[in-house]
Amino acid sequence: xxxxxxxxxxxxxxxxxxxxxxxxxxxxxxxxxxxxxxxxxxxxxxxxxxxxxxxxxxxxxxxxxxxxxxxxxxxxxxxxxxxxxxxxxxxxxxxxxxxxxxxxxxxxxxxxxxxxxxxxxxxxxxxxxxxxxxxxxxxxxxxxxxxxxxxxxxxxxxxxxxxxxxxxxxxxxxxxxxxxxxxxxxxxxxxxxxxxxxxxxxxxxxxxxxxxxxxxxxxxxxxxxxxxxxxxxxxxxxxxxxxxxxxxxxxxxxxxxxxxxxxxxxxxxxxxxxxxxxxxxxxxxxxxxxxxxxxxxxxxxxxxxxxxxxxxxxxxxxxxxxxxxxxxxxxxxxxxxxxxxxxxxxxxxxxxxxxxxxxxxxxxxxxxxxxxxxxxxxxxxxxxxxxxxxxxxxxxxxxxxxxxxxxxxxxx
Numbered sequence: 001x002x003x004x005x006x007x008x009x010x011x012x013x014x015x016x017x018x019x020x021x022x023x024x025x026x027x028x029x030x031x032x033x034x035x036x037x038x039x040x041x042x043x044x045x046x047x048x049x050x051x052x053x054x055x056x057x058x059x060x061x062x063x064x065x066x067x068x069x070x071x072x073x074x075x076x077x078x079x080x081x082x083x084x085x086x087x088x089x090x091x092x093x094x095x096x097x098x099x100x101x102x103x104x105x106x107x108x109x110x111x112x113x114x115x116x117x118x119x120x121x122x123x124x125x126x127x128x129x130x131x132x133x134x135x136x137x138x139x140x141x142x143x144x145x146x147x148x149x150x151x152x153x154x155x156x157x158x159x160x161x162x163x164x165x166x167x168x169x170x171x172x173x174x175x176x177x178x179x180x181x182x183x184x185x186x187x188x189x190x191x192x193x194x195x196x197x198x199x200x201x202x203x204x205x206x207x208x209x210x211x212x213x214x215x216x217x218x219x220x221x222x223x224x225x226x227x228x229x230x231x232x233x234x235x236x237x238x239x240x241x242x243x244x245x246x247x248x249x250x251x252x253x254x255x256x257x258x259x260x261x262x263x264x265x266x267x268x269x270x271x272x273x274x275x276x277x278x279x280x281x282x283x284x285x286x287x288x289x290x291x292x293x294x295x296x297x298x299x300x301x302x303x304x305x306x307x308x309x310x311x312x313x314x315x316x317x318x319x320x321x322x323x324x325x326x327x328x329x330x331x332x333x334x335x336x337x338x339x340x341x342x343x344x345x346x347x348x349x350x351x352x353x354x355x356x357x358x359x360x361x362x363x364x365x366x367x368x369x370x371x372x373x374x375x376x377x378x379x380x381x382x383x384x385x386x387x388x389x390x391x392x393x394x395x396x397x398x399x400x401x402x403x404x405x406x407x408x409x410x411x412x
Contacts, residue, residue, distance in 0.1 A: 178203025324350025
């Protein structure tokens with residue numbers, strides 16, 4: 001033990017986790033009051049944990065034994081999770097408790113990062129099992145599909161994955177790949193077709209269904225159910241899409257509810273628009289629709305998806321560009337609604353500047369990281385926007401990930 005009495009790497013210490021923090025670990029305090037981030041602990045547990053990292057102001061530990069379980073602790077039923085998979089890192093937390101903890105993480109992020117007290121609404125959730133239609137796998141030493149051990153890059157073979165869509169689960173039973181090779185698999189919940197993508201120079205993938213499309217130009221058709229009807233979307237293997245159509249539909253419905261101004265909008269702009277999920281889902285009555293996305297694969301999909309709107313807007317612009325450097329054309333007119341769905345890193349100053357240049361009446365910000373969301377909220381307030389509502393969604397049950405949809409309006 002170090003001279004200051006704090007636990008050293010390798011020490012096994014009793015801990016009582018107090019709350020979850022962004023990133024999914026639980027926060028506890030050692031006997032000397034130092035903060036310890038605990039992997040595998042749940043607020044309310046009494047655990048025995050081994051210190052794996054020790055710094056001046058904090059330590060990190062891994063649970064070795066649960067001495068007294070929290071009332072919210074459940075037994076994970078997924079065999080791959082029980083074997084150590086880190087994908088469902090909250091697999092032992094009950095659904096109701098997990099949602100409460102996620103709301104608490106978002107609230108705390110806004111308080112600490114944006115210096116703002118805000119009421120965070122509990123939004124919807126997708127089903128805990130069978131929701132993932134996209135998965136990134138790696139070949140284990142025997143060439144079987146594997147995921148990663150929690151807190152490690154080591155592979156853990158997939159016996160059965162509870163979050164995999166049934167069509168994806170069937171592929172996982174037969175697919176084989178070169179040990180160490182990574183591959184991205186995607187299935188359509190609509191018709192069961194599939195795509196696969198991997199570095200062919202690094203190895204091979206076998207055991208895929210005969211109709212699986214692979215390579216740069218591979219795509220499938222997905223259908224997303226929303227409150228106003230189904231959305232048909234082309235999604236290429238190289239394009240980002242949500243974890244599954246259920247998550248995509250819940251996101252569209254949540255944004256539509258928070259931003260009713262999308263109906264009959266004069267000009268709706270979809271930033272970080274991907275394949276066009278929000279543009280297609282919310283832009284059907286807009287006079288002008290603009291989508292900005294840096295991925296050429298995704299904008300190629302969007303060029304197919306947006307014209308499917310019936311009737312289509314009078315003007316549709318699909319722009320392949322980084323949002324931070326994009327400038328609207330002089331004749332594009334005033335912008336009524338902006339929807340922004342950036343990557344985990346968030347808008348940042350370049351993205352906020354892009355939104356500020358558009359000066360929309362209302363902005364819907366979709367965030368997949370609470371800390372980035374809170375930082376962006378502070379930047380948007382500095383830029384003249386006012387936060388009006390925040391909704392937390394559970395699109396990844398069994399994991400710490402939380403999606404946040406926020407509504408902002410121009411205040412000056």
